[in-house]
Amino acid sequence: MPLATHGAIDCDLHPVLPGCRTLLPFLDDHWRAEIEGRGIDRLDLALWPRNAPITARADWRPAGGLAGGDVVQLGEQVLDPLGLELGILNPLFGAPCLHNADLAAALCRAANDWVAREWLDRDGRLRAGMLVPVENAELAADEIERRAADRRFVQVLLPGSAETLLGRRVNWPIFAAAERHDLPVALQLASATRFAPTTNGWPTYLIEDHVNFALTFQAQVLSMIAEGVFTRHPRLKLVLCGAGIGWVPSFLWRATKEWRALRREIPWVDRDPADIFRDHVRITCQPLDVPDAPDDLALLIEMIGTDAMLLFATDWPHWRFDGLDALPPGLPEGQRRAMLRDSALATYSRLGELVA
Amino acid sequence: MTTSVSPAAALRAEGPAHDQLGIVDCDIHPAMRGMEELDRFLSPRWRKHRQEYGIRLRQPFAGGDPYPKSQPALARRDAWPPGGGPPGSDLDFMRAQHLDFHGIALGMLQPLSVRGMDERVPGFAEALSAAVNEWQREAWTSGDPRLKATICVPGEDAPAAVREMERWAGQPDFVQVALVTRALEPLGRSRYWPIFEAAEHLGLPLGLHSLGTSGHAITGGGWPSFYYEEHQAVALSLSALIASFIFEGVLERFPRLKIVIIEGGFGWVPALGWRMDSHARALASEVPHLRRRPSEYLRHSFWYTTQPVDEPEEPGHMRRTIDWIGWDRLLFASDYPHWDSDDPRHVFKCRMSAAERRAIFAGNARAVYGLPG
Numbered sequence: 001m002p003l004a005t006h007g008a009i010d011c012d013l014h015p016v017l018p019g020c021r022t023l024l025p026f027l028d029d030h031w032r033a034e035i036e037g038r039g040i041d042r043l044d045l046a047l048w049p050r051n052a053p054i055t056a057r058a059d060w061r062p063a064g065g066l067a068g069g070d071v072v073q074l075g076e077q078v079l080d081p082l083g084l085e086l087g088i089l090n091p092l093f094g095a096p097c098l099h100n101a102d103l104a105a106a107l108c109r110a111a112n113d114w115v116a117r118e119w120l121d122r123d124g125r126l127r128a129g130m131l132v133p134v135e136n137a138e139l140a141a142d143e144i145e146r147r148a149a150d151r152r153f154v155q156v157l158l159p160g161s162a163e164t165l166l167g168r169r170v171n172w173p174i175f176a177a178a179e180r181h182d183l184p185v186a187l188q189l190a191s192a193t194r195f196a197p198t199t200n201g202w203p204t205y206l207i208e209d210h211v212n213f214a215l216t217f218q219a220q221v222l223s224m225i226a227e228g229v230f231t232r233h234p235r236l237k238l239v240l241c242g243a244g245i246g247w248v249p250s251f252l253w254r255a256t257k258e259w260r261a262l263r264r265e266i267p268w269v270d271r272d273p274a275d276i277f278r279d280h281v282r283i284t285c286q287p288l289d290v291p292d293a294p295d296d297l298a299l300l301i302e303m304i305g306t307d308a309m310l311l312f313a314t315d316w317p318h319w320r321f322d323g324l325d326a327l328p329p330g331l332p333e334g335q336r337r338a339m340l341r342d343s344a345l346a347t348y349s350r351l352g353e354l355v356a
Numbered sequence: 357m358t359t360s361v362s363p364a365a366a367l368r369a370e371g372p373a374h375d376q377l378g379i380v381d382c383d384i385h386p387a388m389r390g391m392e393e394l395d396r397f398l399s400p401r402w403r404k405h406r407q408e409y410g411i412r413l414r415q416p417f418a419g420g421d422p423y424p425k426s427q428p429a430l431a432r433r434d435a436w437p438p439g440g441g442p443p444g445s446d447l448d449f450m451r452a453q454h455l456d457f458h459g460i461a462l463g464m465l466q467p468l469s470v471r472g473m474d475e476r477v478p479g480f481a482e483a484l485s486a487a488v489n490e491w492q493r494e495a496w497t498s499g500d501p502r503l504k505a506t507i508c509v510p511g512e513d514a515p516a517a518v519r520e521m522e523r524w525a526g527q528p529d530f531v532q533v534a535l536v537t538r539a540l541e542p543l544g545r546s547r548y549w550p551i552f553e554a555a556e557h558l559g560l561p562l563g564l565h566s567l568g569t570s571g572h573a574i575t576g577g578g579w580p581s582f583y584y585e586e587h588q589a590v591a592l593s594l595s596a597l598i599a600s601f602i603f604e605g606v607l608e609r610f611p612r613l614k615i616v617i618i619e620g621g622f623g624w625v626p627a628l629g630w631r632m633d634s635h636a637r638a639l640a641s642e643v644p645h646l647r648r649r650p651s652e653y654l655r656h657s658f659w660y661t662t663q664p665v666d667e668p669e670e671p672g673h674m675r676r677t678i679d680w681i682g683w684d685r686l687l688f689a690s691d692y693p694h695w696d697s698d699d700p701r702h703v704f705k706c707r708m709s710a711a712e713r714r715a716i717f718a719g720n721a722r723a724v725y726g727l728p729g
Contacts, residue, residue: 054638165578195573198596199589200542207639208542208596208603211631212576215592219575219585226582246630249673250623253666254588261696262426262584289631291680303673319638 004327005312006083008340009351012241012284012313013078013087013126015119016068017111019043020095026110026117034103043094043107045190047209048318054210057319068317071122078316079125081324085341086351088154089119089128090188090241096159097192101136105143108133112147120152127351129157129186137170141177148181154350155184155239160216161191167223175233182349184237184282187220189213214289217243218251221281225255228268230280237347239282242315244289249303252277278306282347284313285328285339286320294330301335308346310339377714378461378729379700380721382661383565383618383689384454384503386465386496387429387444393495394470397487405480412476414571423586427695435693443693447499454692455502458700461718462727463503464531464689465492466565466618473511473536474568481510485520489530497529504531504725506563511535514550521551525558531725532561532616536568537597544597544604552610561614561659561724564597566590594620595628598658602632605645607653614724616659619691623666626680629654655682659724661689662716663698671706683712687721 017023019041024032034040048055056067060077067073079087095107108131115128130153132140140156147153156178164170166187178185189210196202198212217240230236255273263269269276290297301307314326331339345352388394391410395403416422427433429442435453437446444450455463472485485508492505507524509517517535524530533555535543543564555562573579574589594617601607601615632650636643646653660681668674678686691697700717708716722729 052639053641054635161577163578165575165580168578168581191576195576195578196570197576198542199538199570199572199574199576199593200596200600201538201540201570201572203542203596203600203603204545205603205639205642207632207635207642208599210635210639211599211603211628212596214627214631215595216576218592219577219580219589222585222588223577223580226580226585244627244631244634246627247624249668250591250621250627250666250677253623253668254591254621257664257667258584258588262582262587265426265582265584287631287634289627289634291626291630296676296680299676303668303670 003083003324004336005340007085008082008312009344010078010084010087010314011239011311011344012286013074013089013316014068014092014318015074015089015115016066017091017093017114018066018069020107023107023110023114026113027106031106045092045094045097046193047189047191047206048092049206052206054319056317060317071119071126074316075123078314079123082314082326084125086125086127089115089126090157090186091115091131092188092190093131096131096134096162097190099135101133101139104133104135105139109143109146112143112153116150116152127152127154129153129155131157132174134158134162134174137173141173144174144177144181144183148183151350151353154348155186157186157188159190159192160187160213160220161193161195163192163194165223166220167225167227167229169227172229172232175229175236179233179236182235184239184347186239186241187217189242213242214244214247218247221277222255225273225276226266226269228266230276231268231270236280237282238280239284239311239347241284241313242287243283244287245283245300245304245310246289249300252304274305278309281309282311282343283309284311284315286313286315286326288328290328297328297330298332298335307335307338308343310335311344311347312340376459377717379459379688380462380718381460381690381692382464382616382687382721383466383663383691384463385444385692385694386467386492387442388469388491389441389445391470394484394487394491397490398483402480402483411470411484413474413569414476415569423583425583430695431693432695432697447496450692451500454690455500460502461729462721464563465496465503465505466534466563467492467506467508468565468567471536471567472508473539478510478513482513482516485510489520489524493529505529506532506534507560508534509551511548511551512540514548517551518554521554521558521560525560531727532563534563534565537564537566538568538570538572538593540570542597542600544600544602544606546604549606549609552606552613556610556613559726561616563616563618565618566594566620591620591624595624598628598654599632602650602653603643603646607657608645608647613657614659615657616661616687616724618661618689619663620660621664621666622660622662622681622686623677625654625660626677659685659687659720661687662703663689663691664696665698665703667705674704674706683715684720686716687724688717
């Protein structure tokens with residue numbers, strides 16, 4: 001009997017870039033000289049230390065080399081054993097978090113070229129999100145325009161915490177370009193740390209940063225709703241990678257209640273924010289962050305009020321589950337089918353083109 | 357199985373204005389007519405400082421709010437006392453409009469307008485905290501035995517905070533310790549532990565009302581534009597606050613410490629437990645000082661006031677949410693006289709047994725604060 005994941009679409013895979021020196025073949029003379037002359041190499045994100053147990057599952061760490069570091073590992077560890085039809089690569093590379101937007105733009109562009117050459121060209125099951133220099137919306141939109149022609153790039157990746165809350169108007173050129181090319185915007189569990197991770201200041205432990213990042217995702221969603229991003233861009237989809245779903249019901253209750261009281265302040269939000277959320281926001285399923293009792297997962301989804309929100313993901317090579325146990329227990333059959341394939345196809349129109 | 361009472365039936369049984377539960381309201385905001393009300397409790401040095409410099413916070417305005425609220429003084433339109441002064445400043449009017457009207461048996465005071473712990477000058481922070489405590493006794497608790505004060509402390513200076521706690525600890529009208537929730541560091545950090553040690557020793561719960569200008573952006577993603585967002589960021593801040601207490605090991609060191617989380621609602625609490633637990637497996641090696649699942653500390657050491665209450669469309673969703681948190685964990689609060697205050701008659705739209713209502717409206721609070729009813 002085939003695994004339930006057979007034919008599924010994995011919406012959150014993380015190819016690991018060894019360092020900036022890997023990108024030298026994709027950079028022009030100026031930036032090559034900058035990278036080499038200034039000794040710029042590792043730009044790993046602080047939220048994902050290479051040796052932390054969460055960053056790569058123990059049995060997915062090769063004896064030599066880099067966990068998550070090549071396309072062969074991905075095939076052997078996830079795509080083949082789970083029988084996946086398609087997978088979306090979302091590199092967690094720190095370039096967008098640099099302060100120098102020109103350097104960030106050059107490295108994002110090179111990293112996207114590297115993903116195309118070293119991953120997409122080598123496994124036809126793969127698609128990718130594109131990195132963009134989020135701190136400069138014009139340069140980010142330029143990269144979207146340039147990259148959009150390669151239909152294997154299916155979304156725009158943004159760090160979950162950047163220079164401003166993402167709904168702010170300074171970021172709107174990114175959303176306009178994304179919508180123009182039918183590209184969802186995906187927020188990653190990545191921070192440029194322009195701000196303390198919480199308004200209470202800097203927590204001590206990595207586990208706090210990961211737990212609290214669910215809050216940052218919520219602030220971003222609320223920002224994009226409140227600023228009117230989805231009013232302006234009705235076809236735009238927002239994908240949260242690694243946010244979990246436990247918080248969604250109370251977030252929706254609160255967003256609706258407060259909007260009823262305070263909508264005068266944000267008159268362009270002309271319908272219930274919970275409906276905006278259900279129409280526009282998608283969340284990958286690892287981690288899920290739900291109660292132990294399997295029946296409660298179905299109840300949570302009932303509370304959320306849509307079967308279309310969940311997107312299947314393994315979060316490879318991060319340690320979220322063991323063995324081939326990628327599916328959350330307790331998901332009713334209809335919702336499981338939606339999560340494994342249909343919701344991804346509905347979210348990413350570019351996947352459908354290529355699947356057919 | 358106890359008899360279930362619908363909200364409408366509860367209203368009929370209780371009459372239009374009086375709730376027979378003997379409600380304990382865990383969040384009432386007394387206000388000053390002006391800062392000069394504190395002057396008589398300040399030394400000449402700090403009185404002069406107050407008059408010349410005032411309170412200085414980590415925010416852009418000397419007076420006013422970077423997120424203007426939805427209503428003047430943050431208040432219900434009908435809460436302005438007929439005799440003048442801002443909402444919450446007139447005890448007689450508070451009695452008539454709130455305490456007597458709703459049959460409030462006990463009311464926990466949360467003075468917000470002066471925040472000793474938030475003040476940037478350390479000596480002034482200490483003087484202000486002491487003055488606010490004196491003011492609560494003179495203007496409020498001595499005037500109505502139903503009102504219970506909160507010990508305000510200059511929490512950034514732990515020894516001074518402990519001194520202030522010890523000053524009031526024996527007084528039955530002072531029932532908890534207040535720290536701002538957005539402090540200089542997350543409150544679980546060790547610089548605050550002497551306060552927790554004293555609180556545990558003195559048997560005083562921490563009553564942590566969402567408050568404070570840490571200077572850090574109001575969310576982990578930066579500063580929002582709108583009050584609509586800032587108001588919802590309160591729950592985010594409190595969630596991170598609890599995580600700090602848990603992961604720093606505060607509850608391992610002080611297992612008898614009780615922490616009441618005030619004015620954040622509670623719908624978000626289950627998700628915090630689930631996310632902490634789901635991450636505690638892969639990241640356990642970082643926090644070996646935790647001997648239990650993170651959610652167990654949540655279940656053991658934290659309580660939540662109900663306001664602003666979550667409002668799911670389906671009453672059953674509210675009941676399940678409370679199941680996840682624990683029916684012994686919620687303490688009714690009105691937030692009187694603020695604009696988004698909850699009316700005890702209408703706050704819960706789901707059915708509750710008589711025992712469940714008694715617990716949330718009175719019994720849980722009496723147990724936490726050690727106030728037999």
